Amino acid sequence: MQLFLEIGKYSRLLYEAIRSATEFKTYRKNLFSEMVKTGTDSLGIVSVAGFFTGAVLTIQTSYQFTSALIPKSTIGAITSQSMIIELAAVISGLVLSGRVGARIATELGNMRVSEQIDALESMGFNSVTFLVIPRVVAGILTFPIIYIAAAISGITGGVLAGIMTGSVTVHEFMEGARMFFFPWDVAFGIIKSFVFGFVITSISCYQGYFASGGAEGVGHATTRATVLSCIYVLLSSFLLAAILL
């Protein structure tokens, strides 16, 4: 029963957000600052995560492919393919579930328990337009850029790890990467990052917007936002792979 109530409240919040999405003037200013906080400020951590994921992937692949019959370019193919199709999007999704999801839930939760959301409503603002739309739209618009950054740094990490360990040369790595490069894979990764952007920001907004019970309630909301965002990132990744690949 509680689950249905939660789904109903979440759907109603989204409906209200979509209904008031035309009030661009209200959230224009917030949208740009949210894009900076969600996108620009997250590039560093996501690039680092992507870089080391690519590096580890290269080392592990070369460790497993011991047969001389398998060309070394396969290492580049596997690393780049894995990063583009799955890992860049999922790793950045999981990292941003913590970084962006927690921030959004805490911000909105604090605003709720300190009556700042009531203050907005009492002034005549639509608080959903003002608070939820810019965060969700910023997530949808910036996550694809973050995904691309994660994919590039992952492949870079893979190349550098290959050179440092002597398991593969740049030429061999890039030969494999080019051989198995399909534009649809990039499109698939971008579609996934759009979905992740929406999932993480909307769940976190929901948790924060309806937080209650003071500081402890905000803590619970933040934890739920992070955990649920991670779960739904993995679930939507699975569903998208099943549907689109």
Place this chain on the structure above:
Amino acid sequence: MIEIKNLKKSFGDNLVWENVNLTIEDGTTLAIVGKSGCGKSVLLKHLNALLYPDEGEVLIKGRNVFQLSYVDLRIVRQKFGVLFQGAALFDSISAFENIAFPLRYFTSKTEKEIRSRVMDCLEMVNLSNIGNKGTSELSGGMRKRVGLARAIVLEPEYLLYDEPTSGLDPETSDEINDLIIHMTKNLSITSVVISHDMHSVLRVAEHVVFLDEQKLSWQGSIDELRVADHKRLKEFTKASEYQI
């Protein structure tokens, strides 16, 4: 005029109050008193439809706020200024910007006009030297006064005060009380004050309602309050350590 008719509110199985009937005349100050948890803030939040009741209506100039479209409701809400218990200042912007905030979104005033209006409001609450201080740099009393300046910046017809003097020292409380009296008289604003500070209530209010035992237990003028023969009201005023 605000009319409250047969209002009932509960959260789940917990009844907050029921059968609340009340009329607030224009230009007067009404105080809602009662124990903590009796639903004073809940009642206040029904006046501008921040909360919706289970039953009943709130009429603002004859229109039931709970039946308004969201667009109309937002227009009605702009007739209200609200001073929240913790002031509810937006902590990501300065005190000045908090007051300028509604002006930037709901008026077409120029930057110079906005600055002038904000300074006028700050002067009214005796904070004209606040500059561009962040909200975290303000004391409790200053936060309340900035909250009050923000509440009056759009020149509302009604001002709602949720525990305006709670957590303040007696001297600062008196300053806030003076401001409430000043706002009501000089700006012809209808005020509703929630408080359990009877000293403050007796200073600012003309009418008092007492919420108790899940209903509006008593209502009358300040003079009637002084001679009221209502056991629980007497106990409440006695417990507030103020002889009336």
